[in-house]
Structures are given as structure tokens and as C-alpha cells.
Amino acid sequence: xxxxxxxxxxxxxxxxxxxYWQEYPVTMDDSATVLDALIKIREEQDGTLSLRCSCxxxxxxxxxxxINGHAGLACKTQASSALTDGNTIVIEPAxxxxxxxxxxxxxxxxxxxxxxxxxxxxxxxxxxxxxYIASNESMLHLSSVTACIMCxxxxxxxxxxxVDPTFLGPAALAKAYRFxxxxxxxxxxxxxxxxxxxxxxxxGMWDCTRCGECVxxxxxxxDPMGRIMALRDQAMESGLNNSNGARHAEAFVDIVGxxxxxxxxxxxxxxxxxxxxxxxxxxxxxxxxALTHGKxxxxxxxxxxxVQNVRKLVKKLEDPPLD
Amino acid sequence: MLEHDVLIIGAGLAGMRAAIAAQANxxxxxxxxxxxxxxxxxxxAQGGINAALTDRGDDWEDHAYDTVKGSDFLGDQDAIxxxxxxxxxxxxxxxxxxxxxxxxxxxxxxxxxFGGQRKARTFYVGDFTGQALLHVMFEQLIKSGIRSYEEWxxxxxxxxxxxxxxxxxxxxxxxQIYAIRAKTVIFATGGLGRTFEPSTNALIVTGDxxxxxxxxxxxxMDMEMVQYHPTTLQGSGVLISEAARGEGAYLLDKNGDRFxxxxxxxxxxxxxxxxxxxxxxxxxxxxxxxxxxxFLDCRHLGESLIMEKLSQIREIGIDLIGVDxxxxxxxxxxxxxxxxxxxxxxxxxLTNVPGVYAAGxxxxxxxxxxxxxxxxxxxDTIVFGERSGNHAAxxxxxxxxxxxxxxxxxxxxxxRLQGILDRPQNGDRVxxxxxxxxxxxxxxxxxxxxxxxxEETLRDMTGFRERYAxxxxxxxxxxxxxxxxxxxELGFMLDCAGAVTVSALDRKDSRGAQARTDxxxxxxxxxxxxxxxxxxxxxxxxxxxxxSITKWTPEERKY
Numbered sequence: 001x002x003x004x005x006x007x008x009x010x011x012x013x014x015x016x017x018x019x020y021w022q023e024y025p026v027t028m029d030d031s032a033t034v035l036d037a038l039i040k041i042r043e044e045q046d047g048t049l050s051l052r053c054s055c056x057x058x059x060x061x062x063x064x065x066x067i068n069g070h071a072g073l074a075c076k077t078q079a080s081s082a083l084t085d086g087n088t089i090v091i092e093p094a095x096x097x098x099x100x101x102x103x104x105x106x107x108x109x110x111x112x113x114x115x116x117x118x119x120x121x122x123x124x125x126x127x128x129x130x131x132y133i134a135s136n137e138s139m140l141h142l143s144s145v146t147a148c149i150m151c152x153x154x155x156x157x158x159x160x161x162x163v164d165p166t167f168l169g170p171a172a173l174a175k176a177y178r179f180x181x182x183x184x185x186x187x188x189x190x191x192x193x194x195x196x197x198x199x200x201x202x203x204g205m206w207d208c209t210r211c212g213e214c215v216x217x218x219x220x221x222x223d224p225m226g227r228i229m230a231l232r233d234q235a236m237e238s239g240l241n242n243s244n245g246a247r248h249a250e251a252f253v254d255i256v257g258x259x260x261x262x263x264x265x266x267x268x269x270x271x272x273x274x275x276x277x278x279x280x281x282x283x284x285x286x287x288x289x290a291l292t293h294g295k296x297x298x299x300x301x302x303x304x305x306x307v308q309n310v311r312k313l314v315k316k317l318e319d320p321p322l323d
Numbered sequence: 324m325l326e327h328d329v330l331i332i333g334a335g336l337a338g339m340r341a342a343i344a345a346q347a348n349x350x351x352x353x354x355x356x357x358x359x360x361x362x363x364x365x366x367x368a369q370g371g372i373n374a375a376l377t378d379r380g381d382d383w384e385d386h387a388y389d390t391v392k393g394s395d396f397l398g399d400q401d402a403i404x405x406x407x408x409x410x411x412x413x414x415x416x417x418x419x420x421x422x423x424x425x426x427x428x429x430x431x432x433x434x435x436x437f438g439g440q441r442k443a444r445t446f447y448v449g450d451f452t453g454q455a456l457l458h459v460m461f462e463q464l465i466k467s468g469i470r471s472y473e474e475w476x477x478x479x480x481x482x483x484x485x486x487x488x489x490x491x492x493x494x495x496x497x498x499q500i501y502a503i504r505a506k507t508v509i510f511a512t513g514g515l516g517r518t519f520e521p522s523t524n525a526l527i528v529t530g531d532x533x534x535x536x537x538x539x540x541x542x543x544m545d546m547e548m549v550q551y552h553p554t555t556l557q558g559s560g561v562l563i564s565e566a567a568r569g570e571g572a573y574l575l576d577k578n579g580d581r582f583x584x585x586x587x588x589x590x591x592x593x594x595x596x597x598x599x600x601x602x603x604x605x606x607x608x609x610x611x612x613x614x615x616x617x618f619l620d621c622r623h624l625g626e627s628l629i630m631e632k633l634s635q636i637r638e639i640g641i642d643l644i645g646v647d648x649x650x651x652x653x654x655x656x657x658x659x660x661x662x663x664x665x666x667x668x669x670x671x672x673l674t675n676v677p678g679v680y681a682a683g684x685x686x687x688x689x690x691x692x693x694x695x696x697x698x699x700x701x702x703d704t705i706v707f708g709e710r711s712g713n714h715a716a717x718x719x720x721x722x723x724x725x726x727x728x729x730x731x732x733x734x735x736x737x738x739r740l741q742g743i744l745d746r747p748q749n750g751d752r753v754x755x756x757x758x759x760x761x762x763x764x765x766x767x768x769x770x771x772x773x774x775x776x777x778e779e780t781l782r783d784m785t786g787f788r789e790r791y792a793x794x795x796x797x798x799x800x801x802x803x804x805x806x807x808x809x810x811x812e813l814g815f816m817l818d819c820a821g822a823v824t825v826s827a828l829d830r831k832d833s834r835g836a837q838a839r840t841d842x843x844x845x846x847x848x849x850x851x852x853x854x855x856x857x858x859x860x861x862x863x864x865x866x867x868x869x870x871s872i873t874k875w876t877p878e879e880r881k882y
Contacts, residue, residue: 013800031558031644039526043754047797047806052362054525057561057639059454060362076642100496101803107359120462121421130378131418136426136433140631143423143449146458147635150361184421 001030003079005037008092010099034082034089035063035074051103058219061151065103066092071156071217094156109165110152113172121179124187132184145178148222154214166203170214170224173205177227180234196235205231206245247271257314260304264297324729327353328719330490330505332477332532335363336701337683337708338511339460342469344712350719355472355492357527360461364513364525365704368453369564369636370437371445372701374410381444383407390699391875393439393595394692395835399871402688405670409706414446422459424448435569437697439595445698450566450635453701476808480539481732487539487678488725491736498801502732506719509680509711510536510666515819519659520761521560523552529812530819532685536666537818541674543856544687544868545664547827548836550695551770553599555658557616558644563636563655565697567621568592570632575618575652576611587882594882597694597836600657604770607656618652657770661700663691663836667855672711680711689853693835743796743810750793753809760787760820768827773840777828784821791817822856825863830854847877
């Protein structure tokens with residue numbers, strides 16, 4: 001198989017460093033991975049190419065990079081499945097994190113976020129002499145999260161972190177969930193109240209926009225976005241419904257459950273709270289812009305036809321299940 | 324000045340366990356690693372960790388006997404006793420730290436069967452136990468606040484009158500050279516897998532610690548004992564866990580017959596690794612395989628078991644060779660996987676070089692002897708990591724730092740590395756030399772060995788060294804110059820390859836992983852001893868150490 005590997009390169013040591021593209025022709029087996037191609041280039045053509053890689057079997061998390069525009073592990077991607085324009089593979093460093101050299105990015109941001117969620121087990125009671133007793137199901141569930149190899153693919157493609165680096169992000173929040181969902185962490189019921197209180201703060205669980213990029217980028221099926229949604233459920237269940245995010249979710253259900261469709265003028269008001277004057281004032285510039293651009297949602301919001309059906313449906317969902 | 328009571332080189336399981344233990348003993352501790360700790364090769368251990376828990380009706384002496392027998396009676400029984408006695412406590416400690424071990428129906432830790440053991444005593448997290456343990460150990464490292472030099476490459480040891488008193492290291496991100504003062508140094512640098520081609524080992528596993536210690540005067544022991552794992556994937560040779568056979572998978576020949584019946588009628592596919600790998604190689608040589616491979620058949624295990632317990636190796640098969648173990652047998656062959664030998668230590672990790680310790684795969688205590696049992700390596704790292712961390716911390720309490728001229732040391736090291744960068748751009752590249760070396764070792768020091776083949780490799784080694792002396796480095800820069808690092812690693816690998824070859828040539832019997840066609844029998848009268856290599860004036864020198872035998876008399880091994 002003859003392929004062209006087009007690599008976005010960067011050398012910080014030249015004068016006025018800027019990234020540039022370089023193309024390498026590579027001949028290799030049909031079964032070779034993208035990483036095989038990169039190693040071949042490095043070993044046979046150009047030793048100046050820098051990248052991280054180690055295990056070759058999707059477990060060390062070193063070789064996350066953008067392959068044809070999307071983050072993934074080079075060692076898990078078959079070269080033959082990554083050909084664009086006939087025979088070209090486009091390789092770029094992972095996103096969000098600053099580039100150090102070529103395909104090597106600075107992971108400081110990534111690890112800082114992990115540290116922020118206090119990433120170790122914190123049981124509150126006494127340690128048992130033997131192991132903690134826990135169901136196999138609970139451990140299998142956690143293992144599907146601890147299968148995260150910290151490769152940074154999710155962070156690379158996170159659309160919120162791209163514009164707001166203060167967001168904890170998908171990897172750290174999934175890591176946090178690994179503890180909040182652990183029956184050994186927190187109080188004797190396994191509730192990690194302090195963690196949840198930290199995570200409902202701004203930059204935490206409510207800042208995810210559910211774009212789903214992290215889910216498709218993750219090479220280990222960890223489903224970071226799903227874990228963030230599960231964190232939200234845990235927070236609401238443990239009474240943490242006084243954050244903007246929680247009130248937004250509740251207001252959404254309230255409004256739709258009453259009128260059958262979303263009242264976009266009322267939603268922000270209910271989210272920040274009707275008595276929260278500074279909070280409401282903060283919407284003024286947006287409101288004025290909406291007004292001048294003809295985008296102001298109508299202030300009168302009629303119910304939809306047969307709204308009673310929607311109300312019944314919402315009530316049914318809110319009622320506890322029969323069994 | 325960077326200075327530490329205890330400096331651990333390598334941040335895999337053994338290294339991080341040692342660091343946490345040293346810190347807990349009040350030592351000013353730091354850990355230094357050429358990769359971030361979670362990228363370490365402990366990740367690759369898939370199947371589990373052994374421990375005999377008394378509340379399961381198991382007994383550490385049974386575990387110890389299985390280990391002694393697995394070692395082909397070359398393992399030191401005093402050390403094996405220490406490891407197997409400590410196993411239960413070490414395992415429970417890991418659970419308390421947060422490892423998400425699979426459970427049984429009562430919610431206690433579940434077990435699976437593993438090779439060479441008469442009882443199921445392997446505790447596991449799916450088929451990624453090493454990764455699960457490594458990440459939890461890293462969590463504990465964060466909790467401890469231990470100074471961690473991440474992506475720093477140790478280029479040399481600093482010695483004054485034989486005493487090791489620090490290291491020189493390259494900060495990969497900047498290219499800056501530093502000298503770090505240390506009262507004690509613990510090597511936890513892992514194996515030497517990349518010396519062979521192919522190997523299951525990660526690209527970072529280049530024998531750095533063994534070579535550094537050897538050059539500082541340490542003894543390398545049992546270096547001829549190189550484990551070929553029975554199930555490595557066709558093509559790239561990545562690992563397919565023994566957990567598959569532990570869960571009941573079969574090994575089949577091209578006719579679909581379970582050939583292990585001929586070699587190990589009782590234990591079948593779960594005989595010890597050396598036995599299974601020899602059986603496979605014998606069958607492959609006799610033409611009973613397909614394209615140089617036998618088959619691992621998991622189909623009868625069923626989709627739900629595979630998805631719960633073997634999902635990651637299933638994915639590897641699909642990703643790398645397009646074979647789904649749920650529906651098809653997986654082509655596998657024996658492949659270089661582990662080295663039982665390493666830096667000779669006592670049961671506290673101490674070596675013969677003052678101030679130097681070693682733990683994990685780079686060390687040889689010797690608990691694995693001629694052949695390591697599956698799931699004893701994770702145990703080895705944790706037990707002896709902790710012991711060496713404890714001991715080094717105590718040993719550093721009453722001693723002062725040895726003074727040396729830091730500027731002078733740094734300047735000399737900078738000049739040495741600059742000399743490598745300044746070489747002319749001709750001669751063979753690192754990759755080409757490594758490939759030739761790896762293939763030579765894999766041809767002549769694999770499952771079956773003989774005098775002529777090994778002598779050929781020994782002759783090859785001279786050529787590799789000559790080519791290495793002028794190996795060019797393309798990258799002249801300072802920032803993340805991996806090209807320079809690969810050339811330093813190749814030097815380490817050449818030292819290791821030499822030690823393996825001379826040890827294997829010296830041992831004139833077949834025992835554990837060393838199967839010589841010219842000396843096919845185990846010869847206890849002459850060779851019930853450890854082969855030791857030290858660096859002499861003109862090259863490697865061989866000596867011997869006795870095997871510690873406490874309660875298990877050597878006997879013929881049958882599975």
C-alpha cells in the first residue's frame with residue numbers, strides 16, 4: 001500500500017515559529033496502522049519528527065492526535081481506513097492543548113483538570129480489614145469508566161474547552177464520576193456530597209453543551225458526555241438544584257410541562273431566578289441585541305394545541321415508577 | 324540544587340509503589356521517568372495479580388510452591404516466600420486505594436484461573452488489570468504530593484568512590500541537562516523487550532536501568548531467562564492475555580485439535596508459559612500451524628463472557644488483524660514478552676552497588692527463576708517496590724549527601740551528548756541497527772536455542788556496536804529531541820543484549836525459558852545455580868550464585 005502522510009509540523013526553535021505542512025510518501029503493509037506509518041517515517045526518512053507513542057495496543061494513551069481532523073489513537077487506526085482523497089492521511093497534533101513540537105502537545109492543562117477533581121478514593125468511614133464488599137455490577141460499571149487511558153482525545157475535540165479553557169472538561173468530569181459513582185467513596189451510603197458540591201460550580205458539570213464530540217473521539221468507549229449527564233442526575237438527586245444549570249433544567253421542564261413548548265423569554269428569567277436582579281440585568285445586552293435584530297422571542301407565549309397530553313406525559317415521567 | 328533522599332527512576336507500578344513507601348517513611352522522595360507515569364508499561368499487564376487469600380481457603384505456601392515449580396526450581400525460595408506471604412496484604416491495599424476489581428456473587432474479590440497454578444488465585448479487572456492498578460497508583464502519587472520529574476530521561480549515574488550519589492538527566496521538553504543529587508537511587512525501569520524484534524513490549528522498554536546499573540558495577544542475574552509468551556498476535560506481535568485461556572479458551576492446531584494434550588495432559592492450555600510456548604513452537608516447526616501461527620479459540624466462551632472479561636483483547640484482534648474472537652479463532656504464536664533476569668537484589672531491593680536499589684522487571688530477586696508465572700509480575704512490582712522504598716528511606720536517614728561538582732558533571736554530560744549530535748550524517752540509522760539486533764536475538768535466543776546460533780548473535784553484536792559508535796542523529800534541536808533519546812536507548816539495549824547472549828551461551832542445560840537443543844535436559848548437578856554477569860575490563864564477566872532452597876526440593880516438572 002502506497003500512501004502519502006501529510007503532517008502538520010511545528011518547530012519552536014526556529015525564528016518566528018509557525019506550523020507548516022510536510023508530506024511523506026510511505027509504502028507499507030495493508031494491515032499497518034497510522035502509527036506504523038509515523039514510526040516508519042521517523043525511523044527511515046526523518047528523525048526530526050517528534051511524537052509520543054509507546055504501547056502500540058491502545059492502552060498507554062500516548063499517541064492521541066488528530067487524524068483527518070478528528071482526535072483518536074494512531075495505533076488504533078488502520079491506515080487503510082484513514083485514507084482521504086485516494087491515498088492521503090492528514091495528521092495534526094491534538095487540539096485545545098498547546099503544541100510543543102510537531103505532534104507533541106503540552107498536557108499541563110489536561111493534568112491540572114484531573115488534579116482539580118481530587119482524583120483519589122476518599123472513603124469517610126473506617127477501612128475494613130479485608131476488601132470492601134461491593135456488587136460486581138457496580139465494579140463493572142466503574143471499570144467502564146476507569147478504562148479511560150487519559151489519552152486526551154476527548155479534551156482535544158471538546159468544543160467548550162476550545163473556547164473556554166476554564167471548563168473542567170470531559171476527561172476530568174468522567175474521572176470525577178468514577179468516584180461519585182463508587183460505593184466506597186463518600187459517606188456510608190456511597191454518596192460523595194462534597195465532590196458533587198464542587199462539581200456543580202461554574203466550569204463544572206453544567207458547562208457541557210452535549211455536542212457529543214468527546215463520545216466519538218474516545219478510543220475506549222468511556223462515553224464522557226454520558227458520565228457528565230449521570231453526574232447531573234446525581235447532583236439533582238442529592239438536592240443540589242440551586243445552580244444555574246440545575247435551575248435551567250428544571251425551568252425547561254416547568255415551561256414545557258405547562259405550555260407544551262419552550263418560552264425562550266421566560267427560560268433565562270427562571271434560570272437565574274426572578275428576584276435575582278443582577279443576574280437578570282446581565283441578560284440586558286443580549287436582550288437588546290435580540291430586539292434590534294428582530295430576534296426577540298414573543299413575550300406572549302400561548303399553549304400548544306392539546307397541551308393536556310404534554311402535561312400528562314410530564315406528570316407521568318415525574319411520578320415515581322409503579323414497581 | 325535538586326536533591327532527594329530517595330530518587331526512583333521509572334514511574335510504573337514498582338516505581339510509584341516505592342515512591343509512596345519512601346515518602347511514607349519520611350524521606351524526601353522524588354520519581355523521575357522518561358514518560359508520564361500513566362504511560363508506563365505496567366499498563367500492558369492484562370490478566371491479573373496473584374494472591375493466596377486465606378479466607379478463600381487458599382494458602383500462601385501453595386502459591387509459593389506453584390511459583391517455585393513454575394521457575395523450574397531456579398527461583399530463590401526465600402524471596403518467593405516473602406512475595407507470596409505479602410501478596411494478600413498488598414492486594415487488599417490496592418483494593419482499598421480504589422482498584423475496581425471484578426467481584427464474585429457475594430461482592431468479594433473474584434478470581435480467575437491462570438497458568439501453572441492449581442488454584443484460581445488471580446484477581447483481575449476485566450482484561451486491563453495493569454492499567455487499572457497503574458492509574459490507581461498514580462492517583463496515590465498525586466495524593467502524596469511526591470515530586471515527579473515527568474518526561475525526564477536519565478542519561479547516567481554519578482558515582483564517587485563506588486557510591487552512587489545522583490544522576491544526570493535530560494529534561495526532554497527543553498533539552499536541558501541537570502544533575503540531581505540523591506542518597507539512594509531505586510531503579511524501577513522495567514524490562515528490555517525492545518532488544519528483541521518482535522516483542523509484546525512497548526517502545527519505551529529499552530533496558531535503561533539494567534544497562535545503567537551494569538555500567539556502575541551491578542550484577543545482572545538470570546539474564547538468559549527470556550520469557551516467550553504463548554499468545555502474541557500474528558503480525559505486530561502484541562499481547563493477547565493469558566486471561567483468555569484462564570477463562571477456558573483452547574489452543575488449536577491447523578486441524579482444530581487441542582495439541583496441548585500431548586505436552587501437558589493435566590493442565591492443558593494452562594501449563595506454565597515456557598511449556599506452552601515450546602509446545603506451540605514444536606507444532607509450528609512440524610508444520611501443524613498456518614502461516615507460522617497456531618490458534619487461540621474463544622468461540623465457545625460465548626459473547627457475554629468475552630464482552631465482560633476479555634473485551635479489550637477482542638478489540639485488539641479486530642483493530643489490528645480484523646479477527647473477532649467471538650466468531651473466529653485468533654492466529655497467535657510465541658513472542659518475546661518478559662525477562663526473568665535483571666539487576667540482582669536482595670529481598671529489600673538492595674544491590675551490590677552502595678546506594679543502588681532495584682524493583683520490578685528490571686530487578687532479579689529472583690522470584691521468577693527460569694520462568695515467571697502469569698500474574699506474578701504485577702505482584703512482584705508491588706511487593707518489592709514497597710520493600711525497596713521502605714528500605715531506601717531508612718538507609719538514607721543517617722547518611723549525608725555525597726558532594727560532587729555539579730557544574731563539572733553537567734558540563735561533561737552536555738559535551739558527551741553534543742558529541743553525539745555533532746556526528747556526521749552518514750552511517751546506519753538507529754532504527755536499522757535496532758531491527759537487525761532484534762531479529763538476530765529473535766532468531767537465535769528465542770524458544771529454542773543452540774550454541775551455533777547464539778555464537779552467531781554474539782558475533783553480530785560486535786558489528787552492531789561498531790555501527791552504533793557512529794550512528795547519526797537527524798535532529799539537532801533541544802526541544803523534544805526523541806531522535807537523540809533513541810540513540811541513547813540503543814546503547815542501553817546493546818548492553819542488555821550482550822548480557823542476555825553471554826548468559827545463555829554460558830548455561831549449558833535446559834531449564835525454564837532456556838531450551839537448548841544441544842543440551843536438552845535440566846542438569847541440576849552442574850547448573851542448579853544462577854548465572855551472573857558483571858562488567859569487566861574488556862567485556863562481560865561470568866560468575867555464579869547459589870539458588871536458595873528452603874522447603875521445596877527440586878523435582879522433575881510435569882503439568
